[in-house]
Amino acid sequence: MQSKSLTVNQRVEPVTAEVNEKNHLSIGAIDVVDLAAKFGTPLWIICEETVRQAAHAVLDGLKDYPLATPSYAGKAFLCLAMAALVKDLGFGIDVVSEGELLTALQAGFAPEKIFLHGNNKSAVELKLAVEKSGVKIVVDSLSELEDIIALAKEAGSRVPVMFRIIPGIELDTHEHIKTGHDTSKFGIPLEELSQLVRLALANNEQIELLGLHAHIGSQAMDMAPYLQFVDVMADLYASIQQKFDYILPDLDLGGGLGIAYTSEDQPLSLRDWSRALSERVKSAFAARSLPLPVLSLEPGRSIIGTAGVTIYQVGHVKELQSAAKNYLPIDGGMADNPRPITYQAKYTAVVANRMVGEPSREKAWTIVGRYCESGDIIVEEVVLDAKRGDLIAVYATGAYNYSMSSNYNRTGRPACVLVKDGQAEVILARETCTDLLKQDRMPSWLAPVILPG
Numbered sequence: 175m176q177s178k179s180l181t182v183n184q185r186v187e188p189v190t191a192e193v194n195e196k197n198h199l200s201i202g203a204i205d206v207v208d209l210a211a212k213f214g215t216p217l218w219i220i221c222e223e224t225v226r227q228a229a230h231a232v233l234d235g236l237k238d239y240p241l242a243t244p245s246y247a248g249k250a251f252l253c254l255a256m257a258a259l260v261k262d263l264g265f266g267i268d269v270v271s272e273g274e275l276l277t278a279l280q281a282g283f284a285p286e287k288i289f290l291h292g293n294n295k296s297a298v299e300l301k302l303a304v305e306k307s308g309v310k311i312v313v314d315s316l317s318e319l320e321d322i323i324a325l326a327k328e329a330g331s332r333v334p335v336m337f338r339i340i341p342g343i344e345l346d347t348h349e350h351i352k353t354g355h356d357t358s359k360f361g362i363p364l365e366e367l368s369q370l371v372r373l374a375l376a377n378n379e380q381i382e383l384l385g386l387h388a389h390i391g392s393q394a395m396d397m398a399p400y401l402q403f404v405d406v407m408a409d410l411y412a413s414i415q416q417k418f419d420y421i422l423p424d425l426d427l428g429g430g431l432g433i434a435y436t437s438e439d440q441p442l443s444l445r446d447w448s449r450a451l452s453e454r455v456k457s458a459f460a461a462r463s464l465p466l467p468v469l470s471l472e473p474g475r476s477i478i479g480t481a482g483v484t485i486y487q488v489g490h491v492k493e494l495q496s497a498a499k500n501y502l503p504i505d506g507g508m509a510d511n512p513r514p515i516t517y518q519a520k521y522t523a524v525v526a527n528r529m530v531g532e533p534s535r536e537k538a539w540t541i542v543g544r545y546c547e548s549g550d551i552i553v554e555e556v557v558l559d560a561k562r563g564d565l566i567a568v569y570a571t572g573a574y575n576y577s578m579s580s581n582y583n584r585t586g587r588p589a590c591v592l593v594k595d596g597q598a599e600v601i602l603a604r605e606t607c608t609d610l611l612k613q614d615r616m617p618s619w620l621a622p623v624i625l626p627g
């Protein structure tokens with residue numbers, strides 16, 4: 175276990191992770207071996223206390239900023255229970271699809287606490303957001319703004335909007351999770367911004383222009399690009415005030431703070447990140463004689479990532495002596511965790527039923543998934559005392575695992591349980607083969623088969 179002095183997003187394991195008297199991993203005061211026996215494997219476990227500590231770290235970092243409204247980026251992990259939990263913590267929520275929007279509404283979020291993002295929102299999504307009066311739409315293009323004006327006219331409503339812009343900031347992270355650079359597919363190019371502001375102000379009865387938004391990328395480790403980013407935003411607020419005599423009341427700086435997937439990752443703490451961002455907003459806006467905007471931050475990964483642990487069972491162990499390679503095949507893999515094959519992401523794994531192993535039996539194992547891709551590798555070369563039937567725990571799988579998971583090879587998604595103070599309850603039921611077959615239809619010209627249900 176890592177030092178307790180590391181704060182949430184800087185640790186690899188959930189804050190409640192312990193080795194119990196049976197030498198088993200326990201999370202939320204429950205033996206993981208018992209969880210696997212009761213709920214099966216693969217199993218996603220979410221530690222509620224870790225989510226709570228992460229959210230409190232953000233609130234603590236923002237406590238000296240008078241007008242802060244933190245949100246949770248639902249794309250990292252969203253289901254009804256997670257939405258209810260972040261709502262309970264006082265956060266707003268970012269959604270990017272009809273499914274996420276309906277989940278937030280069903281969990282009881284007031285429309286005013288919801289931001290709808292996306293670079294190509296569907297007509298259904300926009301209409302739903304306009305009808306649920308109060309949802310803030312983060313506009314990504316000129317044509318989208320035109321569509322919203324038309325929808326607002328039809329509905330006779332006034333829609334609060336933010337403009338997502340491309341700030342031209344390059345984050346040092348994987349190519350696929352950079353979003354603030356000049357060629358990003360997300361956001362409005364700066365040269366078009368005036369045109370959108372003009373159009374929004376000219377349609378003041380339909381559009382309440384709140385401010386600008388940008389998100390510079392994900393799995394960021396340090397502060398420097400964020401500080402530069404705040405200055406870019408403050409300059410834009412100053413130039414809009416000068417050009418249009420209009421003060422944008424809100425500012426949204428996105429999310430993106432990283433977490434530790436292995437002990438080599440050393441991200442800034444959530445508290446320091448949110449504090450440094452809000453302090454920079456104060457000084458940058460004061461330096462330009464601008465009033466302080468209502469400040470939104472929208473972390474996703476750093477709120478839920480460390481809270482998640484995936485439990486797998488080891489199947490048929492393979493030791494390739496001539497190639498000096500030892501494979502530990504597990505009963506899940508790239509369908510429940512596509513990050514290694516997508517981003518070459520690194521993870522930390524332990525044997526959950528033998529946390530302290532016998533050193534003489536330890537060797538380097540490559541933990542491989544069960545899916546039909548050679549790249550389905552969850553952890554490369556980890557030294558473990560492991561054997562067939564063991565339970566492998568992979569840490570820091572709370573973010574972008576369930577939400578990016580698939581039914582590859584026609585397998586159902588694992589169950590997910592929320593653990594807290596010795597209690598464990600299912601928050602996402604395991605998908606069965608019957609669930610998958612239920613979606614199938616047979617065209618009339620093929621031989622009839624018996625469909626389930």
Ligand SMILES: Cc1ncc(COP(=O)(O)O)c(C=O)c1O
Nearest residue numbers: 247389392393429430473474475
């Ligand atoms: C607009 C926006 N906000 C927030 C986030 C959350 O980022 P993270 O999970 O890295 O904090 C993302 C992630 O892609 C995003 O696109």
